[in-house]
Amino acid sequence: MALLVPLTQVQIDAACRLHQRLKQWWLSDAALKRLSETLPGFDREACLLKSIVINALYRTQVLAIVRMAHHVEAVLRETDVKTAKIELVERLASLPTDSRSRHRRFVSFAAKFCHFFLDEERFAI
Numbered sequence: 001m002a003l004l005v006p007l008t009q010v011q012i013d014a015a016c017r018l019h020q021r022l023k024q025w026w027l028s029d030a031a032l033k034r035l036s037e038t039l040p041g042f043d044r045e046a047c048l049l050k051s052i053v054i055n056a057l058y059r060t061q062v063l064a065i066v067r068m069a070h071h072v073e074a075v076l077r078e079t080d081v082k083t084a085k086i087e088l089v090e091r092l093a094s095l096p097t098d099s100r101s102r103h104r105r106f107v108s109f110a111a112k113f114c115h116f117f118l119d120e121e122r123f124a125i
Contacts, residue, residue: 028057032116042081042117047073050117051109060109064095068106071095072113081118089114089123 019025035053039046048069055062062068075091092110097103114123 032057036117042073042076044069044073047076050113054109054112054116058108058112060106060112062095062106062109064098067098068095068109084114084118084122086123088118 032053035050039049048066051062051065051069051072054060055065055068072092075088079088079091089107089110090105092113093105093107095104095106111123111125115125
């Protein structure tokens, strides 16, 4: 997924310095790392807990969080998570609609889920 406006190394370095100074990000990152280590799999309960935490900490605005967790579980069940590529973010982001809702994409949620619970390097945010 290419950026519309590529970032310069100076911008990336500045963002890293800012991240190091914000204690709430450190705490959030540490909590997400602990959750990932404590619940390494993607069963129903693990997907629900991980989805709730991403949604709450990053305000990704997924209102149907239980439905999203079921979607995440289903997608990951049929995915080799060790070799998955960036296309997985798009698959997770596309929450199937029910009869009462319109189709929405939750790219921020999906990108953060993949970053924190699959691979920080492959799914950089």
